[in-house]
């Protein structure tokens with residue numbers, strides 16, 4: 001049996017079509033882990049989201065585009081430079097739409113079908129909309145997307161448009177778009193697929209399952225960028241479930257990295273608070289340009305309960321980490337994704353010991369934001385079409 005449980009008042013609901021508790025608290029899916037027969041093996045084989053179907057709360061055949069199974073790269077350059085023995089990068093940019101959101105959408109869109117919904121909707125800084133549009137197309141559902149106009153990377157808008165979503169830009173930031181889409185979804189009976197939807201987050205918890213599956217053990221620390229804060233909450237839940245099932249015996253320190261200009265969770269953490277003060281967000285990492293993260297409470301719980309931490313990084317540190325990943329490790333990520341590695345660089349030698357095993361999650365692909373690349377690297381050199389001219393710039 002699947003229930004939704006309020007993380008604030010503990011009340012439990014059988015109604016699957018709720019996003020928050022009447023008390024205002026966030027809901028999470030509560031699985032009866034004692035009665036689930038776990039048939040998958042954490043043996044490193046057949047990695048993909050639906051390998052873990054025993055722990056995914058849907059009853060019908062999934063709407064799937066073969067999401068998950070992303071590589072865990074050893075980051076040897078960073079290991080040498082930072083003097084940390086084992087650093088891995090889990091490249092979620094290699095999911096079908098180019099971000100980790102696909103893990104959530106395969107479950108969320110399947111749930112939409114199960115509930116008999118005809119349309120899905122989201123607010124987005126870009127990746128959620130690209131993923132929503134792709135999975136809605138596959139499921140033959142209508143998709144509606146609200147974006148902060150002019151603040152979304154071009155690759156992501158292109159994806160949402162081509163996959164047939166109705167894309168609406170608003171003169172406001174992501175937080176405003178989310179407020180609006182929540183109300184519109186209520187009025188129009190759209191299934192809301194932002195991370196306030198607890199079923200979507202169930203898909204994202206498979207990142208934790210895959211890390212253990214691929215590595216063969218539990219890392220000491222997982223570092224990831226934090227925007228609306230669903231992913232850190234979902235991954236932590238994944239580790240918690242494996243521990244409750246007796247499949248692992250420790251949980252990594254969940255380490256959330258925010259951009260300096262969009263850092264409410266970092267601010268709450270440094271003041272040991274459980275409640276955030278929203279900020280007006282601004283950062284080059286548009287994917288995490290979020291000032292009032294909806295999952296802040298879940299994320300802060302994940303950080304405190306796992307003995308993790310929150311850190312902030314500047315836009316310069318983000319771009320520098322993006323260049324190191326691309327130029328030294330061969331891993332192409334969008335700016336927000338590089339925040340995890342920027343955080344690692346900042347915390348190395350301070351908070352992170354030399355013998356820790358660290359997994360950094362890179363959340364989105366380099367090609368999502370080509371304009372950021374040109375700003376960081378400049379445009380290609382142009383020369384006349386002759387050997388001498390080419391040689392002169394080698």
Ligand SMILES: Cc1ncc(COP(=O)(O)O)c(C=O)c1O
Pocket residue numbers: 099125127128195225226227228229230231232287288334336337363364
């Ligand atoms: C590329 C990328 N990285 C990180 C994040 C932050 O994830 P979350 O909102 O789950 O904290 C997002 C979206 O929010 C994203 O698109």
Ligand SMILES: N[C@@H](CCOP(=O)(O)O)C(=O)O
Pocket residue numbers: 122123124125126127128129193194195196227228230287288
């Ligand atoms: N970066 C996100 C912001 C929305 O987050 P969500 O997890 O609540 O959907 C995006 O790609 O839109």
